[in-house]
Amino acid sequence: MTILKLNPPKTNLHFSPPPPGQPLISVRNLEQTLSHHTILQGINLDILRGETLVLLGKSGCGKSVFLRHLIGLLKPKKGNIIFEGVDISNLSETQLAPVRKRIGIVFQDGALFDSLNVFDNVAFPLREREAINCPFKIQERVAEVLELVNMTGHEKKLPASLSGGMRKRVALARAIACPPDVLLYDEPTAGLDPIISDSINRLIRRLQERLGITSVVVTHDLASTRFIADRVALLHEGRIHFLGSVEDLFSSNDPIVYNFVNAKSTETDL
Numbered sequence: 164m165t166i167l168k169l170n171p172p173k174t175n176l177h178f179s180p181p182p183p184g185q186p187l188i189s190v191r192n193l194e195q196t197l198s199h200h201t202i203l204q205g206i207n208l209d210i211l212r213g214e215t216l217v218l219l220g221k222s223g224c225g226k227s228v229f230l231r232h233l234i235g236l237l238k239p240k241k242g243n244i245i246f247e248g249v250d251i252s253n254l255s256e257t258q259l260a261p262v263r264k265r266i267g268i269v270f271q272d273g274a275l276f277d278s279l280n281v282f283d284n285v286a287f288p289l290r291e292r293e294a295i296n297c298p299f300k301i302q303e304r305v306a307e308v309l310e311l312v313n314m315t316g317h318e319k320k321l322p323a324s325l326s327g328g329m330r331k332r333v334a335l336a337r338a339i340a341c342p343p344d345v346l347l348y349d350e351p352t353a354g355l356d357p358i359i360s361d362s363i364n365r366l367i368r369r370l371q372e373r374l375g376i377t378s379v380v381v382t383h384d385l386a387s388t389r390f391i392a393d394r395v396a397l398l399h400e401g402r403i404h405f406l407g408s409v410e411d412l413f414s415s416n417d418p419i420v421y422n423f424v425n426a427k428s429t430e431t432d433l
């Protein structure tokens with residue numbers, strides 16, 4: 164079992180846990196249309212400082228599209244994304260750069276640099292942000308985060324030679340190499356075996372508890388939801404249909420929530 168140290172590197176980045184319970188990100192009336200299809204139809208959601216918010220929803224309902232707005236990779240068609248009181252919806256790439264340093268994202272497919280080996284992928288943010296200058300310290304930090312995701316010993320491999328689950332774990336290691344204030348996870352446990360999934364869930368929890376990281380986790384995994392979520396949101400037909408605690412989710416009588424939780428398909432799903 165990995166021993167969690169999670170010592171943040173000594174950098175000028177912001178690591179002190181923010182006061183819990185206040186909105187860190189506020190999403191207001193977010194609408195998005197892609198290829199003439201309306202995907203998001205007016206999302207209103209506050210992401211509170213220090214919480215782990217799980218976002219559920221059927222495949223193709225717009226979860227990944229939503230997540231991309233939070234880090235400015237997609238611009239809203241209408242509406243606003245407010246990060247710490249600043250509207251980031253229409254910032255330029257240059258203006259977004261400091262915000263992106265504070266928000267990490269683990270993409271659904273890992274999105275590793277194909278030409279860099281595992282070590283260099285994970286070291287990339289440390290070098291790019293000059294968070295750590297000493298090569299020995301970089302080595303130490305990379306070893307620490309790779310150990311956390313059970314990827315020790317794979318440092319020299321290229322992404323093409325890794326399984327999907329291994330790529331995802333390297334992406335997670337890269338995202339936490341410089342611990343951000345907010346971590347967005349797109350399906351962090353999909354395609355992973357139950358033991359690795361469990362260790363990733365525990366890691367998400369520990370990152371919150373030890374570093375006060377605010378997390379938004381997109382998942383289909385209800386067992387994982389039970390374990391990590393402070394609050395759960397269900398995206399349905401472009402809107403937040405449900406927002407509440409895990410207990411509220413599993414005891415809800417609302418037909419859409421009930422069917423989702425109990426995995427009942429309806430004719431319109433087919």
Ligand SMILES: Nc1ncnc2c1ncn2[C@@H]1O[C@H](COP(=O)(O)OP(=O)(O)OP(=O)(O)O)[C@@H](O)[C@H]1O
Pocket residue numbers: 197198202220221222223224225226227228229271
């Ligand atoms: N860049 C794009 N251009 C056009 N359509 C897109 C684009 N990205 C996503 N879409 C469409 O938007 C819809 C929502 O996609 P999204 O990837 O957000 O779904 P999802 O809820 O994350 O699904 P899954 O659970 O399968 O990952 C889909 O119909 C998808 O085809």
Ligand SMILES: [Mg+2]
Pocket residue numbers: 226227228271349
């Ligand atoms: Mg997705």
